[in-house]
Amino acid sequence: MKLSVLRLAAVGLATACLAAPAMAFEPKQDVDMIVPSSAGGGTDLNARTIADIIKRDNLSPVNFQVINKPGGSGAVAFAYAATKSGDDHMLVPIAIGQIISSYALKWDVKGKDMTPIATVANDEFFLAAVKGRFKDAKEAIEAAKGGKITFGSSQKGNSDHLAYLLLNKYAKTNFRYVQFGGSGEVMSALLGGHVDVGLFNPSECIGQVRAGTVVPLASFSAKRMPGELWNQAPTLTELGYPQVIAAETRVVLGPPNMDKDAVAYYEGLLRKVTDTERWKTDYIARNNLTPMFLDSKETAENLAEVIDKRVPIFKEAGF
């Protein structure tokens, strides 16, 4: 997310040229896509879209089948992947929040044990409030220093929680974290006046934002999100808190110790998938995501940055 679009494009072009020579690896059997959540969620949709595009555009000689292994908010899928160390016919599409959880919640198998393959999309975070509650983000941040402003979100030890901790630390606010069972419940509580602000992905609040009932106050990304609904909201970087960066990046991992050639193969395949028109219109645009592609090396760097620089904040917060 810190990478500028230009640099991204340049890197993309360069690797596209490098990736041109014939691959040393070809899958010999069907590839399992282990989704660490139930059918119907965001990661499930991501995996099914990838599998569907590969099949319909004939991008691979084998089938990619989606298998849901929910449980432990991802720990079950990680534990399963760890038993398949070195398996070159298995992918784990995942949200970065679950990788963060593997550290914050101290799972046995952690994010760095897995093999990074690619980053395929970015789901941004917005701080939002009911229209008229706050004039702008600055007012909300000022008000939150008094310790009475509540911050609605779901779960603990994930990327929502990380965004909250970063905001409280660097903007010196004292928001009260209130966790709910899911973003729908957060929106209910926000509209019902039970919490003051909430953390949402664009797709979780677009209906309210379009109706004007909820206003996105600030974005947790490095750059403003395009589109007239979102580009009015300043980034927290603009507001003077460049350390406050968080998003629900969508990553594809392999099991531990995946073969280098296999990684290169899947990385190239995913690049082709994310280049298709269907991916851009039916997946990215409809779900209000931001296009993003990072190859295995960049994904590894990005994960290392999040894990080494931002995740320690959980410990600081006494978590």
Next chain:
Amino acid sequence: MYDILALLAHGFAVALTPVNLMYATVGALMGLIVGAMPGIGSLAGVALLLPLTFRLEPTGAIIMLAALYYANMYGGSFSAILLNIPGDSPAVMTAVDGYKLTRAGKAGKALFTAIVASALGGTIGIVILTVMGPLLADVGLRFGPAEMAAVIIMAFTSIGWLLGENPAKGGLSTCLGLMLACVGVDLARGTSRFSFGMPDLMSGISFVPLVIGMFGFSQVMILLKDFRGKGTDQGLAALPAEKLSIRGSLLTGPEFRRILPVVGKSGLLGTFIGVLPGAGATMSAFLCYILEKRTGRNGAQMGEGAIEGVAAPEAGNNAAAAGTFAPLLSLGIPGGGTTAVLLGGLMMWGLTPGPLLFSEKPEFCWGLIASMYVGNIICVAVAIALIPFVTNILRVPVRIIAPAITVVCVVGSYSVDNSYFDILVMLAAGLVGFFLTQFDYPTAPLLLAFVLAPILERSANSAFEISGGSVDIFYQSPIALGFLLVIVAICVSPLAMRAVRRVRRAGRVNG
């Protein structure tokens, strides 16, 4: 009012086109099947079908998926009544009286009651949705964490009425449910508790394998025990027989009059619970059953095989299924798991769920609402036609039906999360359920506690996070305060009544 009728008429024009009628029928059929199969509930059914609908026109797609959702509530009662295995969690309460009716040779009657109650309860829900959907959604918003916590505490207080003849045994069973619900994520820390280092237990024990085991697998053991050494093996039909035909299943006039008030009450309560954030059809079925047991004329018979015990939860869960569409359509907020998946579907079909949906896509919203009226009629027709066929399952010899149910139990628990661990949960729950039943411990309070405890914990936790740890939040909210007063009344009224009776008796003796 006239506006609504005009819009609804427009909706019927959409819903009654041949292609949309076909979608509703296909959805209803699939819902009945999915509902009757233990393990696969409406959530999994809708989630699996959703990707196939992305290329359909949105109105047709939602009509089909919504039909699948509410038809599921009908289907779930089939296996609950015939085999004591709820096909889906909202049918858990239906099994209690429904299966007792089957054992008394009244399977057809129980099925017919379930279908009629489902249809009427569902229709009440849809009428309320039609007339005051947006208003209802606003009422739902007033229920924040503190209010939800108060509602659940009230539900817990009323578990007492489910305990049966031996309150001590019922209480133990409730506690067992609470203990099982404690396994999983500790909300305050986000880490797991009582998981003993097993990743499979980190997010808790899954509800579906637990239900399948408690009811289904334990049922296999009970069947084998009951029918062993009887010589002839004619299946469950060896029980006092009735004519398993449509005619024999029809409700008589007096019976119909018995369930009408039940359906009315449950329909209203169920719709309301469906609207609440985080509650759903399962909770609705439980609460409607309890309400009827407490306030119904035939409450004392419930639990022993009364048609009211089938009508209340079935009307309640269908009404709740309709109720969840109020916040979904008018606010874009899902009330439960299945509607959350539908919400994802709306976006994939290129719609933006939210307050503008009704004005921007009236044909979609009103087409869906109108199709729910039509879909309910389709469900009733298909379900009633199925009665003579499904009741044949009672004639299957136990030596065939027992292994068949076992296979369904194993496959059903595995298929929820593709987890072998869930099969072990199912087997363990089956053993526990078998012994509980053998020693007259009721299993319904266990499951109710298991369903309610996590919602209570989450709501109470959020409420305390909002208030910064102060209990003020519970009595400063008028709604929460109201529910808490009701709880006090529930607890105090038996004591007060006893005291009044004693004073009166004393007065009579003295005077």
